[in-house]
Amino acid sequence: MAVKDYIRERFLPHIWCPGCGHGTVMSGLIRAVEQLGINKNDMVMVSGIGCSARISGYLDFHTLHTIHGRALAFATGVKLSKPDLNCIVPMGDGDALAIGGNHFIHAARRNIDITAIVMNNRIYGMTGGQFSPLSGIGVNATTAPYLNIDNAFDVVKLAKAAGATFVARTTTYHAKQITDLIMQAITHKGFSVVEILSQCPTHFGRKNKEGSAVDMMKRYREITTPIGSKKKKENPDLIERGIFVQENNPEYCIEYDKIIKKAMKG
Amino acid sequence: MNKNTKFIQGNEACVEGALYAGLDFFAGYPITPSTEIAEHLAKRLPEKGGKFIQMEDEIASLCAIIGASLTGHKVMTATSGPGFSLMQEALSYAVMTEIPCVIVDVQRGGPSTGIPTHGSQGDVNQARWGTHGDHAIIALTASNHQDIFEVTVNAFNLAETYRTPVILLFDEITGHMREPLTIPEKGKLELVQRLRTSVKQGVDYHPYLPREDGRLPMSDFGDVHRYNVTGLVHDMWGFPSSEPKAAYELLRHLVDKIENRANKIAMFKEYHMEDAECVLISYGASARSSLHVVEDRRIRGERLGLIELQTLWPFPSDIIREKCADSKYVMVVEQNMGQILHEVKLSVDRPDRVFLANRIDGVFITPLDIMNILRLIQGKGV
Ligand code: SF4
Numbered sequence: 019m020a021v022k023d024y025i026r027e028r029f030l031p032h033i034w035c036p037g038c039g040h041g042t043v044m045s046g047l048i049r050a051v052e053q054l055g056i057n058k059n060d061m062v063m064v065s066g067i068g069c070s071a072r073i074s075g076y077l078d079f080h081t082l083h084t085i086h087g088r089a090l091a092f093a094t095g096v097k098l099s100k101p102d103l104n105c106i107v108p109m110g111d112g113d114a115l116a117i118g119g120n121h122f123i124h125a126a127r128r129n130i131d132i133t134a135i136v137m138n139n140r141i142y143g144m145t146g147g148q149f150s151p152l153s154g155i156g157v158n159a160t161t162a163p164y165l166n167i168d169n170a171f172d173v174v175k176l177a178k179a180a181g182a183t184f185v186a187r188t189t190t191y192h193a194k195q196i197t198d199l200i201m202q203a204i205t206h207k208g209f210s211v212v213e214i215l216s217q218c219p220t221h222f223g224r225k226n227k228e229g230s231a232v233d234m235m236k237r238y239r240e241i242t243t244p245i246g247s248k249k250k251k252e253n254p255d256l257i258e259r260g261i262f263v264q265e266n267n268p269e270y271c272i273e274y275d276k277i278i279k280k281a282m283k284g
Numbered sequence: 285m286n287k288n289t290k291f292i293q294g295n296e297a298c299v300e301g302a303l304y305a306g307l308d309f310f311a312g313y314p315i316t317p318s319t320e321i322a323e324h325l326a327k328r329l330p331e332k333g334g335k336f337i338q339m340e341d342e343i344a345s346l347c348a349i350i351g352a353s354l355t356g357h358k359v360m361t362a363t364s365g366p367g368f369s370l371m372q373e374a375l376s377y378a379v380m381t382e383i384p385c386v387i388v389d390v391q392r393g394g395p396s397t398g399i400p401t402h403g404s405q406g407d408v409n410q411a412r413w414g415t416h417g418d419h420a421i422i423a424l425t426a427s428n429h430q431d432i433f434e435v436t437v438n439a440f441n442l443a444e445t446y447r448t449p450v451i452l453l454f455d456e457i458t459g460h461m462r463e464p465l466t467i468p469e470k471g472k473l474e475l476v477q478r479l480r481t482s483v484k485q486g487v488d489y490h491p492y493l494p495r496e497d498g499r500l501p502m503s504d505f506g507d508v509h510r511y512n513v514t515g516l517v518h519d520m521w522g523f524p525s526s527e528p529k530a531a532y533e534l535l536r537h538l539v540d541k542i543e544n545r546a547n548k549i550a551m552f553k554e555y556h557m558e559d560a561e562c563v564l565i566s567y568g569a570s571a572r573s574s575l576h577v578v579e580d581r582r583i584r585g586e587r588l589g590l591i592e593l594q595t596l597w598p599f600p601s602d603i604i605r606e607k608c609a610d611s612k613y614v615m616v617v618e619q620n621m622g623q624i625l626h627e628v629k630l631s632v633d634r635p636d637r638v639f640l641a642n643r644i645d646g647v648f649i650t651p652l653d654i655m656n657i658l659r660l661i662q663g664k665g666v
Pocket of ligand 1: 070
């Protein structure tokens, strides 16, 4: 199928600013689903609130655009009630880890077979540029006019500690890696997290003097490196890309089916 | 005892009613005094192939059941005041997206942590007005286990019929009290199943286009129709819209589908109303003491009657006005500071003749409490 077969034309034009990273994530996601050959009827996309969350509406899957921060809780209900469905949850950094932080760690702890995509632009875009729990110290935001003093979460470490069994990271500069990681995340049986650094030129870029969307993407090339590379040893400040965790642990829906068997025996 | 009769708590009667109605997905979070509902369902649901999940909080619980409803299941969650407060945003989402679901609030004393182990009826207005935005809601209650069972079945029926969340407002007193419940034979009570679309694959399906009778046929997630569900104002496809016409029509539809059918949705019981001079209006646990008073005074020749409300929202104003038209006094008996009193006053022709008998100290209102207030109203002194 062609990319356009996955898009709801009735929904366009999309709301994203020119140069926003979220479009790149969406194309990567479409390619992943296409290459895996998953029937669109078996795909459910659940999202919360924010620029990133709008992805769900644009795609021709079963789509559930919910409330801020709670997408994973809705997705848990969808998945557990019908485990045959593939469940993908695209989230922004504030959506996933500020208001949604509790649901994020608990979905990971349960190891329920959902693919969470954290589109990390380190800012609240839709509300106009406030700092998020992934902004980090020194970032300029409308609610941090004297520069941010809030520490940032490390999504990879957090997901790993909470029990996610597939954890990976890449950036919008590495478009092919987006597709590859999302494919592996969907195929993985268990809770998977893919963090994608995604530029918000309109708010983060402008306020933090990071230049155009192209400049911001080039920056992703410079500040990241494959996991365990020589460059990382030389420069520990580099952010690693790739798969950090890939484990086989009992998956929640499969375990619940065992409970049903046990209960039915009486 | 009949083999289908059990001596159980009110919370268990609710569980039995839900299972009878076809509940097959429950998500919840422990909270007094509703926890027994979750405990029993954790055991009972998997026995029939259904699913139970304990979520990380009440917000997640309501969100999870909304998700499960969309895949075609009959769903429920149960909580008490503080948890019900947390659910309000997701409740308005279920209203806006028209997702059938049942929310049980076993009321306890509030505000805040209040008196968790004591009964109250303080959440009546929260059920109506707790969430943001104009909307209509259905909320039901009951005073004994047989009725808790039937009202619970009816909650599922109404949720499916009107594609709406339905709130069951029980209370700690009936929830924890034990009395017999006889479970009706299968088929004895009517069950409304989900109305699914007959639109074929490849033909445009409109998830948000009401039929002439106001109902909206659904399609399960995973089935052939892929559509969008959003809490934004949306058109008949479920796509976001900021058109004034779309916003107006959607809001009118959400309110009218319930408010215009208030008389149809109204469930209530009447006792000795044929010639009542003094009408007691009560509901839930308070109706038990009210009935006691009415029957006691009738023996002495006093013309007292009782209307026991089972549908609290939409408030059955027309019915109350009509039933109270010939009464000298109306007395609302409830365990709060007059939440239904207010509605009754708005409904009747002589609001100055409407009085309140209540308790707000966590102690179950007794027939003597009601009698004392009645004597004051009648000018007889206590
Ligand atoms: S505000 Fe930022 S995140 Fe939102 S669409 Fe624009 S560029 Fe993208």
